[in-house]
Amino acid sequence: MASHNEAPILNAPAAVRWIVGLTVAVHVLRSLLPVPSDDWVLETFGFIPARYQAAAGGGNDLFAMVVSPFSHLFLHADWMHLTMNMAFFLAFGSAVGRRMGAAQLLILYFLCGLAAAFFWAYLYQPQQALLLGASGAVSGMVGAAARVSIWPPRHSSSAIPFWRRSTIITFVVIWLLLNVGFGIFPVLVSNSYSGIAWEAHLGGFIAGFVLIGAFDGRGRLMAVATPFGLQEGHRTMTQNYSTATAARPMDALESLLTRSSVPARMLREPAPDGAELEVILETAMRAPDHASLRPWRFLIIRGDARRQLGELFADALCRRDPLADGAAREKELSRPMRSPLIVVVCADIVEGNPKVPAVEQIVTCGAAAQNMLNAAHAMGYAGIMLTGKNAHDPFVKQALGLKPKDEIIGFLYFGTADGEARPKKRPAAASFAREWTGREPAA
Numbered sequence: 001m002a003s004h005n006e007a008p009i010l011n012a013p014a015a016v017r018w019i020v021g022l023t024v025a026v027h028v029l030r031s032l033l034p035v036p037s038d039d040w041v042l043e044t045f046g047f048i049p050a051r052y053q054a055a056a057g058g059g060n061d062l063f064a065m066v067v068s069p070f071s072h073l074f075l076h077a078d079w080m081h082l083t084m085n086m087a088f089f090l091a092f093g094s095a096v097g098r099r100m101g102a103a104q105l106l107i108l109y110f111l112c113g114l115a116a117a118f119f120w121a122y123l124y125q126p127q128q129a130l131l132l133g134a135s136g137a138v139s140g141m142v143g144a145a146a147r148v149s150i151w152p153p154r155h156s157s158s159a160i161p162f163w164r165r166s167t168i169i170t171f172v173v174i175w176l177l178l179n180v181g182f183g184i185f186p187v188l189v190s191n192s193y194s195g196i197a198w199e200a201h202l203g204g205f206i207a208g209f210v211l212i213g214a215f216d217g218r219g220r221l222m223a224v225a226t227p228f229g230l231q232e233g234h235r236t237m238t239q240n241y242s243t244a245t246a247a248r249p250m251d252a253l254e255s256l257l258t259r260s261s262v263p264a265r266m267l268r269e270p271a272p273d274g275a276e277l278e279v280i281l282e283t284a285m286r287a288p289d290h291a292s293l294r295p296w297r298f299l300i301i302r303g304d305a306r307r308q309l310g311e312l313f314a315d316a317l318c319r320r321d322p323l324a325d326g327a328a329r330e331k332e333l334s335r336p337m338r339s340p341l342i343v344v345v346c347a348d349i350v351e352g353n354p355k356v357p358a359v360e361q362i363v364t365c366g367a368a369a370q371n372m373l374n375a376a377h378a379m380g381y382a383g384i385m386l387t388g389k390n391a392h393d394p395f396v397k398q399a400l401g402l403k404p405k406d407e408i409i410g411f412l413y414f415g416t417a418d419g420e421a422r423p424k425k426r427p428a429a430a431s432f433a434r435e436w437t438g439r440e441p442a443a
Ligand SMILES: Cc1cc2nc3c(=O)[nH]c(=O)nc-3n(C[C@H](O)[C@H](O)[C@H](O)COP(=O)(O)O)c2cc1C
Pocket: 259, 260, 261, 262, 384, 385, 386, 387, 388, 409, 410, 424
């Protein structure tokens, strides 16, 4: 079966990569311009508060007035300025961006930049001064990260702080001191402006700190609040998931404690699709996996392919039991048609691994299947895991592209529950658990 994809080099959210790419591209293009043209770019797209004073006095440069509060974020004084801002943005923008959708991060970034520019203009009250650079918006990312780390939001989808509270408080104190040191100190001692727009940094920080409350956890199902520096190498498909397509996920524990299988015949359209299905598959990547063998493989079967699966089941029945009657064959034909979506969970067994026997790899795939059932339930869908003789039939396995050593772990049937499944009585967990306090003394 097909092997898994290689990890991408850069694991920053898409919106962060777009902003960094565009900002660097603008700087490269500017470096190719003759000086007078570059001066024109700076004057037109840089943020100049005097423009608004001129407008009040009858001046009229509407285009620059509207565009420059945003466009100045893409203009940098030199490569050092650009590198510093983009390095900070990659760190903090990525941490914040993992908690929301791409559109939300873009809006938050530009709002912080806007707030930073006007806060700077208000405090600094300069005449012809020019504000350049992304640092106001980047400071907004620092403020947003600080807020969710110090006061993690209550809603479960992003309740995991991505830095320890003490770490972020230390960082914010150092960051504020650096701003004071390099920004305010020269003004205090020699009344000379340092060139560092600390007012913009402060304005951006406050904006990010306040606004994150309205953006956090939005535009995606589950904010993957990975500890900074420990994020995994693979791209999370959840980054593009939109809550517009599903109800908000329920609390993780509530979801785990309320999942029940729903018979396949009670599963109707709609089934998870597109980004929702990607999220469900993404949860399978969180299954415990000894030696990272990633033995799981998934076949997604829907639409007309279900009819073909039914024909395969019917043929397999006839091979197993040449005397099978028409009713039995009909049952196999209609089996996959009961639900709109089937995900076949397979184990691509790595043979001869001295540390990870086949049974452990099957457990891993079972855990992946369970994660998927739980994820579907958390989204408001229902499902059930079924096997039966087809799952262990070499003819079926071969037709689905499996090798003899591989296993079908189960057929996951997904859809929307049509009515309530019969409630199942659950046993008390305590009757299956006991304390072990050491070996009994030998008699
Ligand atoms: C590997 C595996 C295979 C299963 N195969 C079947 C099956 O073929 N038919 C069936 O009725 N239930 C099967 N089940 C059980 C159902 O998936 C489900 O767990 C059961 O109906 C109990 O419902 P619950 O999940 O709400 O406890 C299987 C479970 C597992 C873990």
